[in-house]
Amino acid sequence: MLNFFGTIALWCALAFSVIQSIPPIIGHFRNSKRLLAAARPAAYGQFFSVLCAYILLTTAFITSDFSIAYVGMNSHPLLPFMYRLTAVWGGHEGSILLWILLVNIWTVIFTLFERNNALLPLTTAILGVVNFCFLLFLIFTSNPFLPADRLLTGSDLNPLLQDPGFVIHPPMLYTGYVGFAVAFAITQAALLRNEVNQAWAFVTRRYALAAWCFLTFGIMLGSWWAYRVLGWGGFWFWDPVENASLLPWLAGTALIHVLLITEKRGAVKSWAVLLAIISFALSLLGTFLVRSGVLISAHTFASDPSRGVFLLILLAIIFTISLALFLSHLQSLQAPKSAAFGIISRESGLLINSGLLIIAMLTILLGTIYPLIIDALQMEPISVGAPYFNMVMTPLLFILMTVMGIGPLCKWQQQSINILLKKLLKNAAISIIAAIALLFGVTNSLSISAVISLTLSIFIIMSLYGSFRIKPGMFFAHLGFAVLIIGILLSSLLNQELEVKLKPGTSAHLGPYQFFFVDLSIANGSNYRGVRTTFDVMKEKRKVAVLQPEKRIYFVRDMVMSKVDIHPSIFRDLYISLGEPLDDNAWSVRIYYKPFIRWIWAGSVIMIFGGILSIIGYNNGRRS
Amino acid sequence: MNKVQKRRLTYVIFFLVGLGAAASLIFYALNQNLNAFVTPSQLAERNINKDYQIRLGGMVKKGSIKRNPDSLQVEFIVTDLKKDITVTYNGILPDLFHEEKGVIAQGKMNAHGTFAASQILAKHDENYMPKNVYQEMRKNNA
Numbered sequence: 001m002l003n004f005f006g007t008i009a010l011w012c013a014l015a016f017s018v019i020q021s022i023p024p025i026i027g028h029f030r031n032s033k034r035l036l037a038a039a040r041p042a043a044y045g046q047f048f049s050v051l052c053a054y055i056l057l058t059t060a061f062i063t064s065d066f067s068i069a070y071v072g073m074n075s076h077p078l079l080p081f082m083y084r085l086t087a088v089w090g091g092h093e094g095s096i097l098l099w100i101l102l103v104n105i106w107t108v109i110f111t112l113f114e115r116n117n118a119l120l121p122l123t124t125a126i127l128g129v130v131n132f133c134f135l136l137f138l139i140f141t142s143n144p145f146l147p148a149d150r151l152l153t154g155s156d157l158n159p160l161l162q163d164p165g166f167v168i169h170p171p172m173l174y175t176g177y178v179g180f181a182v183a184f185a186i187t188q189a190a191l192l193r194n195e196v197n198q199a200w201a202f203v204t205r206r207y208a209l210a211a212w213c214f215l216t217f218g219i220m221l222g223s224w225w226a227y228r229v230l231g232w233g234g235f236w237f238w239d240p241v242e243n244a245s246l247l248p249w250l251a252g253t254a255l256i257h258v259l260l261i262t263e264k265r266g267a268v269k270s271w272a273v274l275l276a277i278i279s280f281a282l283s284l285l286g287t288f289l290v291r292s293g294v295l296i297s298a299h300t301f302a303s304d305p306s307r308g309v310f311l312l313i314l315l316a317i318i319f320t321i322s323l324a325l326f327l328s329h330l331q332s333l334q335a336p337k338s339a340a341f342g343i344i345s346r347e348s349g350l351l352i353n354s355g356l357l358i359i360a361m362l363t364i365l366l367g368t369i370y371p372l373i374i375d376a377l378q379m380e381p382i383s384v385g386a387p388y389f390n391m392v393m394t395p396l397l398f399i400l401m402t403v404m405g406i407g408p409l410c411k412w413q414q415q416s417i418n419i420l421l422k423k424l425l426k427n428a429a430i431s432i433i434a435a436i437a438l439l440f441g442v443t444n445s446l447s448i449s450a451v452i453s454l455t456l457s458i459f460i461i462m463s464l465y466g467s468f469r470i471k472p473g474m475f476f477a478h479l480g481f482a483v484l485i486i487g488i489l490l491s492s493l494l495n496q497e498l499e500v501k502l503k504p505g506t507s508a509h510l511g512p513y514q515f516f517f518v519d520l521s522i523a524n525g526s527n528y529r530g531v532r533t534t535f536d537v538m539k540e541k542r543k544v545a546v547l548q549p550e551k552r553i554y555f556v557r558d559m560v561m562s563k564v565d566i567h568p569s570i571f572r573d574l575y576i577s578l579g580e581p582l583d584d585n586a587w588s589v590r591i592y593y594k595p596f597i598r599w600i601w602a603g604s605v606i607m608i609f610g611g612i613l614s615i616i617g618y619n620n621g622r623r624s
Numbered sequence: 625m626n627k628v629q630k631r632r633l634t635y636v637i638f639f640l641v642g643l644g645a646a647a648s649l650i651f652y653a654l655n656q657n658l659n660a661f662v663t664p665s666q667l668a669e670r671n672i673n674k675d676y677q678i679r680l681g682g683m684v685k686k687g688s689i690k691r692n693p694d695s696l697q698v699e700f701i702v703t704d705l706k707k708d709i710t711v712t713y714n715g716i717l718p719d720l721f722h723e724e725k726g727v728i729a730q731g732k733m734n735a736h737g738t739f740a741a742s743q744i745l746a747k748h749d750e751n752y753m754p755k756n757v758y759q760e761m762r763k764n765n766a
Contacts, residue, residue: 241707363650388657560719588716
């Protein structure tokens with residue numbers, strides 16, 4: 001029953017998406033208000049249908065309705081309730097349904113907030129086109145409501161995904177991706193109506209900022225999940241799937257900065273439009289890379305080639321049409337004479353950084369798809385190692401951070417060099433001295449790259465002096481970025497790790513800490529069997545923490561998983577991950593002492609807070 | 625050419641020069657950090673530079689895992705069903721490391737003709753194997 005109604009709901013949604021997109025686009029060319037007016041009610045209809053489909057699928061998971069193949073593939077009667085809700089998007093089909101639902105939610109929000117915007121009907125129509133394509137994709141290549149051909153007892157959710165961090169990571173990431181669809185749709189609508197102007201930049205920037213906040217949050221949750229679940233103590237692995245989420249983030253960051261120039265000064269419209277297109281294209285590419293199974297990665301979920309091909313064709317069509325539209329309207333994107341600016345100005349700073357962000361994006365894109373290119377050329381398969389990314393990103397990051405420390409000090413249009421130099425000299429001197437003193441105080445050693453990154457982080461913070469009241473959004477976003485870099489730097493610099501063989505009753509030393517292996521006990525869950533070990537962590541004969549890492553076997557998939565245990569604090573994490581059981585009760589154990597690692601996520605949270613402040617600033621109309 | 629066009633041209637030239645410099649650095653870095661996937665047979669056939677990092681892919685041979693009782697030193701055989709290569713590793717093996725399952729060892733050949741791994745990968749997907757390794761194994765199995 002559920003599958004029947006689910007499929008009907010999807011077909012209804014498809015019908016509504018046609019009404020939402022085709023009449024308004026015809027209406028635009030025929031100048032018919034009535035046809036244009038079809039967009040909004042159809043969008044509500046589509047939202048309602050997709051919501052129904054989503055609720056039906058969730059119901060199927062809650063009631064363990066294994067007559068639906070997708071539920072059988074991704075759930076199990078023993079799966080805890082919370083993970084049944086998240087298992088809805090744990091597989092390919094459900095995650096595409098979630099994607100579509102999120103586009104609908106964004107569309108509804110847009111129609112509610114921009115009721116008086118002349119761009120509304122066309123924007124809604126373009127979002128309808130995007131959804132039409134994705135609904136086709138869903139119904140014909142990956143319908144989550146297909147009945148099972150034989151009754152399965154369920155093959156469970158991948159144990160790695162059974163984690164609280166993963167409950168909200170994919171929806172946040174997707175909300176971010178999809179938010180760029182809104183920015184893209186407004187931009188296309190503005191191009192069609194020849195209204196790429198400051199008002200357009202104002203509206204687009206607000207949605208791009210919201211998308212950026214969600215994307216930042218999603219990436220942050222992903223890295224937090226990797227840190228807690230994968231058991232390698234790392235927070236970023238340059239895995240193709242991680243890169244796929246970083247690409248739209250970099251383009252989106254460039255977009256919100258360039259839109260600021262367009263909004264305030266009416267300049268560089270064409271670059272802003274192009275960035276809006278690129279951000280959305282990269283969001284699609286991200287979905288494609290994760291969902292197509294073309295990349296050898298830690299988490300390629302799907303491996304049906306027809307899906308990958310469909311997504312790739314979709315990507316090519318959307319990108320070609322939007323680029324054609326952009327190029328044909330290039331003439332109308334001329335900046336007015338009054339928008340001219342000098343080489344040393346706020347505009348230049350923002351532009352240079354957007355260029356650097358795009359170069360960074362391209363280098364990561366190259367490293368990510370290089371194995372695919374080599375494979376397509378029928379050469380021997382290769383993989384691109386993490387050192388590549390670290391090697392090329394470090395110098396780029398240094399240049400980016402330098403400009404980040406100078407830009408906020410410049411005025412719009414033209415900045416006097418003498419005043420700027422004076423400020424810069426002061427800031428640079430203070431940051432170098434502070435960085436060297438801090439590094440020497442904390443680590444007793446000075447490496448060149450450490451000094452440079454800490455200096456630049458402080459240099460960025462110095463440049464924010466005085467901007468707290470005027471530009472709180474930028475203040476927090478830049479501050480958060482500096483904190484993030486400090487976290488990455490110090491956690492990798494001061495990190496200590498140890499792999500040892502331990503028996504109950506023995507101990508190991510790491511840094512100022514001593515780890516006592518106390519005992520072993522059985523810890524079974526509803527869908528796994530496990531062993532729990534207890535470690536007492538001592539510092540100078542004082543007990544600091546008790547850590548209980550576990551080893552589990554999830555019986556449905558016959559998969560072994562380590563559950564790490566972490567004792568977090570502002571300045572350091574203590575982290576234990578169990579290896580394998582060896583002879584007579586001994587275990588191989590991996591212990592990490594990770595100073596400042598929390599700063600990475602704290603920095604991200606501060607950045608998101610900055611983004612939210614900027615959006616609030618818009619809503620209050622303070623920054624007109 | 626008027627002033628505006630001249631300035632634009634300067635920007636474009638700056639951008640292109642920057643892009644060119646970045647591109648050459650990037651390709652240099654890329655070539656330094658490529659890891660080739662090879663199977664034990666390919667490794668035996670070819671003379672691969674001893675200093676070269678490689679990724680050896682194959683299956684862990686049944687009953688070949690030997691552990692040192694006092695340390696985390698471990699030794700096992702990677703096979704593509706035609707040739708075998710002994711791999712040595714010091715450290716903790718990943719959760720998905722099993723006999724008769726796919727594995728990738730990253731490291732170098734050493735003087736004794738064994739493969740000294742610095743990293744062992746057994747990816748989260750239990751059926752994971754590089755494409756050429758998989759094809760090679762199917763050929764050998766047939």
